[in-house]
Amino acid sequence: MPQYTLNVNRKDHVVDVAADTPLLWVLRETLGLTGTKYGCGQGLCGSCTVLMDGEAVRSCSLAVADAAGKSIITIEGIAEEKDHPVVKAWLEEEVSQCGYCQPGQILSAIALLKQKANPTDAEIDEAMSGVLCRCGTYPRIRKAIHRAAQLKGGGQ
Amino acid sequence: MSDRLRINRREFLQVLGAGSAGLTLGVFRLAPALAQDGSQVFKPNEFLSIDSDGTVTLWVARSEMGQGARTTVPMMVAEQLEADWEKIRIMPAVAHPSKYGSMSTGGSTTVRRGWEPLCKAGAAAREMLISAAAQIWAVDRAGCKAENGMVIHVPSGRKLGYGELAATAANLPVPAEVKLKDPKDYKIVGKQKMRLDTPEKLTGKAVFGFDFMLPGLAIAVIARPPVLGGKVKRWDDQAAGAIQGVKQVIEVSHGLAVVADSTWAALQGREKLVVEWDEGENAKLDSAAIRQYFIEKSKEPGKSARSEGDVAAALQTAVKRIEAQYEVPFISHSPMEPMNCVADVRSDRVEIWAPTQNPQSVQSMASELTGVAMEQVFVNTTLMGGGFGRRLMADYAEEAVELSKLLQAPVKVVWTREDDLQHGYFRPGSFHVLEGAVDAQNQPVVWKHRIAAPSISGQLYPQQPPRGNPDLVDGAAQLPYRISNLLVDYVMANTALPITWLRSVYNSANAFVNESFLDELAHAAGQDPLAFRLSLLPPDHRLRGVLQLAAEKAGWSEKLPRGKGRGIACHACFGSYAAHVAEVTVTRDGRLTLDRFLCAIDCGQAVHPEGIRQQMEGGVIFSLSVAMREAITVQNGGVVQQNFDTYEPLRIHEIPARIEVYIAENNLPPGGVGEPGVPPVAPALCNAIFAACGVRVRRLPVSENDLRWS
Numbered sequence A: 001m002p003q004y005t006l007n008v009n010r011k012d013h014v015v016d017v018a019a020d021t022p023l024l025w026v027l028r029e030t031l032g033l034t035g036t037k038y039g040c041g042q043g044l045c046g047s048c049t050v051l052m053d054g055e056a057v058r059s060c061s062l063a064v065a066d067a068a069g070k071s072i073i074t075i076e077g078i079a080e081e082k083d084h085p086v087v088k089a090w091l092e093e094e095v096s097q098c099g100y101c102q103p104g105q106i107l108s109a110i111a112l113l114k115q116k117a118n119p120t121d122a123e124i125d126e127a128m129s130g131v132l133c134r135c136g137t138y139p140r141i142r143k144a145i146h147r148a149a150q151l152k153g154g155g156q
Numbered sequence B: 001m002s003d004r005l006r007i008n009r010r011e012f013l014q015v016l017g018a019g020s021a022g023l024t025l026g027v028f029r030l031a032p033a034l035a036q037d038g039s040q041v042f043k044p045n046e047f048l049s050i051d052s053d054g055t056v057t058l059w060v061a062r063s064e065m066g067q068g069a070r071t072t073v074p075m076m077v078a079e080q081l082e083a084d085w086e087k088i089r090i091m092p093a094v095a096h097p098s099k100y101g102s103m104s105t106g107g108s109t110t111v112r113r114g115w116e117p118l119c120k121a122g123a124a125a126r127e128m129l130i131s132a133a134a135q136i137w138a139v140d141r142a143g144c145k146a147e148n149g150m151v152i153h154v155p156s157g158r159k160l161g162y163g164e165l166a167a168t169a170a171n172l173p174v175p176a177e178v179k180l181k182d183p184k185d186y187k188i189v190g191k192q193k194m195r196l197d198t199p200e201k202l203t204g205k206a207v208f209g210f211d212f213m214l215p216g217l218a219i220a221v222i223a224r225p226p227v228l229g230g231k232v233k234r235w236d237d238q239a240a241g242a243i244q245g246v247k248q249v250i251e252v253s254h255g256l257a258v259v260a261d262s263t264w265a266a267l268q269g270r271e272k273l274v275v276e277w278d279e280g281e282n283a284k285l286d287s288a289a290i291r292q293y294f295i296e297k298s299k300e301p302g303k304s305a306r307s308e309g310d311v312a313a314a315l316q317t318a319v320k321r322i323e324a325q326y327e328v329p330f331i332s333h334s335p336m337e338p339m340n341c342v343a344d345v346r347s348d349r350v351e352i353w354a355p356t357q358n359p360q361s362v363q364s365m366a367s368e369l370t371g372v373a374m375e376q377v378f379v380n381t382t383l384m385g386g387g388f389g390r391r392l393m394a395d396y397a398e399e400a401v402e403l404s405k406l407l408q409a410p411v412k413v414v415w416t417r418e419d420d421l422q423h424g425y426f427r428p429g430s431f432h433v434l435e436g437a438v439d440a441q442n443q444p445v446v447w448k449h450r451i452a453a454p455s456i457s458g459q460l461y462p463q464q465p466p467r468g469n470p471d472l473v474d475g476a477a478q479l480p481y482r483i484s485n486l487l488v489d490y491v492m493a494n495t496a497l498p499i500t501w502l503r504s505v506y507n508s509a510n511a512f513v514n515e516s517f518l519d520e521l522a523h524a525a526g527q528d529p530l531a532f533r534l535s536l537l538p539p540d541h542r543l544r545g546v547l548q549l550a551a552e553k554a555g556w557s558e559k560l561p562r563g564k565g566r567g568i569a570c571h572a573c574f575g576s577y578a579a580h581v582a583e584v585t586v587t588r589d590g591r592l593t594l595d596r597f598l599c600a601i602d603c604g605q606a607v608h609p610e611g612i613r614q615q616m617e618g619g620v621i622f623s624l625s626v627a628m629r630e631a632i633t634v635q636n637g638g639v640v641q642q643n644f645d646t647y648e649p650l651r652i653h654e655i656p657a658r659i660e661v662y663i664a665e666n667n668l669p670p671g672g673v674g675e676p677g678v679p680p681v682a683p684a685l686c687n688a689i690f691a692a693c694g695v696r697v698r699r700l701p702v703s704e705n706d707l708r709w710s
Helices: A023-030 A075-080 A085-092 A102-115 A121-128 A138-152 B003-016 B069-081 B110-137 B162-169 B263-272 B287-297 B311-317 B359-370 B395-407 B417-422 B456-460 B506-524 B529-536 B542-554 B609-629 B681-693
Strands: A003-008 A011-016 A049-052 A055-058 A071-073 B023-025 B048-050 B056-060 B088-092 B144-147 B150-153 B158-161 B218-223 B231-236 B246-252 B255-260 B274-278 B303-308 B320-328 B340-345 B350-354 B377-381 B411-414 B430-438 B444-453 B485-492 B564-573 B576-586 B592-602 B658-663
Touching (some): A071 A075, A075 A085, A075 A102, A085 A102, B056 B069, B069 B110, B110 B144, B110 B150, B110 B158, B110 B162, B231 B255, B311 B444, B311 B485, B320 B506, B350 B395, B359 B377, B359 B395, B444 B506, B506 B529, B506 B609, B542 B576, B542 B592, B564 B681, B576 B681, B592 B609, B609 B658, B609 B681
Parallel strands (some): A003 A071, B444 B485
Antiparallel strands (some): A003 A011, B023 B048, B048 B056, B150 B158, B231 B274, B246 B255, B303 B485, B430 B444, B576 B592
């Protein structure tokens, strides 16, 4: 099998997997980074969202070959930064219930705040509509993004 | 005893702080008992322990699926224990048939059933720690008080931490009677507390079932029959076996398992399998036929669930009669984390890691399936990405146990989203025939509700006929309004489509019917829907308070322009009382917007107010999602919906612009919270749609109704 060098959370990893393997499974099972979740496998629910060169991407629908050489940030990479404003806002607004979709929500919010330092509700809805939450935490996600924007513009 | 068991046992004892310096207390059996090894601790079938360093360990026997069990259970114990909240440590309890009581996490039971035993367990430990301090100081215990993890001798100001008192307290008798704290002295219950599980869920460290791994763990997906209940006839696994990482293809009860060293390899292998299926009996199962079957059943003579007055006579003499038919579809739980389970079956021992709402049923299933004694079956409940009732079933755990037994190796069975939608157990659909009447004084005099629906218990446990009314009348037979001639009856209409409990169970369908038809009756009587409800509720009914609270906050009496409407609905279930007000806009071309949703809840003593707000907000959104557009349909014996494109829960841009939650304050015994917020949502929404545009939605989901008006 081919080898790929993946830069995940600011470190290079050499992985030996089939070229069409979705990044999601490489992160979870090859690198043991299980914070990135499987929800649908079709890019419909956004639970698998990670940042690739700063943009939110669906890792379930991205072949590992296409991620090679790019900078990938997962929820574990965000957690390494102490007091990340988005994580802090999520904590203060008590957003999570089951928590399964929240890594995808947080990474999507980080990507949004990088584009727009102070998004409106409409801009939040547009940017976040790709990430499903079955517990119904959406109102708190809106509040947490506003709070993160206040805390410092949010981007990582 | 295997090596792993020995390790587990050792870790367990370390956690317990066993030896000479630990105090543990049972929840349900408040009598002192020595550990079997003779050390001075209570047996490890226990609920709380205090280590010599003052750490308080609490075993949580109810599953955490997002509803906050791992926070509310500690809050109840810690309050009475006067514990230092910073020193609380949580341990998910390993399944046991009896020592924790029921571990089943359904029916909104964690707080309402746990309240008394958990409060008493905390209070008994507190009293023992006070006695221990009094004994050490040789003072009258009346001069001692417990506070924030220590006992204080008030006259002298001396203090001892719980850790320092644990060894002495462990030798004291457990008091038979304990006094619970006065609610006015609460420091934890009813106060704002951050959920204990939040931090790990924001860093990727939280371990859900899907995330659990063991060294060398095999991963399996199962090729499932396209027709429900079908069987494998023959197959060709040559192409599947050629996928790198696929180890084996093996027939199991539910289909063909593809076993691999990674999830991706297993999925690829399943894609390449060529399977010929024996379709079995359900090849003609079809939603239109099921609906027709319900309609036919609704015409058969019904069995009475509740009968008052004389409905037939009253219908004859009534001034105005109305009739309506209501129906709801089958729906899916669709938790974000699909089903999965890890099982390690050995000849004398089974260990399971499952995202389950019912670890005890997983334990008994595994014991039965493997022949391994119950006490050698260890079920660890992982965190779960939503449950909503789906994980009360043990089917997916059964697959892992069956496969691990066959492979003689640990294995993780994972389901894809497609597996989850197509091979789930659903909220049953139902068909309802309603008749009502008002008299010359515009008072309602008849309520007649006929239900044709499958029974969950009837389908899951066909050999156990219900005592009393079957489940399918829940929420219908308990209509809270005083109407002199009333008949609620039913015809059980079971089908081959698998069903199970889903958040609020039959209350979601029956409250939709009750509260929508009551609205119709109010309009028939020319009365305001809120005033009409209040006039029919008994004077001391707790629904009155929440109706008034929701209506007041909504500005119920303010008029709205045509095209905008406000609807109200209420329902009592699982020990709590909820009322919702919906505000919507319907354009002339039939486009619906959700403007505002208010929810008032009386759940008795509010244990964790922020958690209650979460559950109410979430309940509103979950229920709106279901009401707006969710439906499971069947064609040629298989579920039509495949993934979140054809079964799409509401997204962030579709929820109401404002959702407000109001909690009634009182110190009555706590009621449920996870489910009671769900049932009034659909009728409040549909009553608001009627108020906005005059279209009465009697068939869910709303998306299948034409809302155009002129």
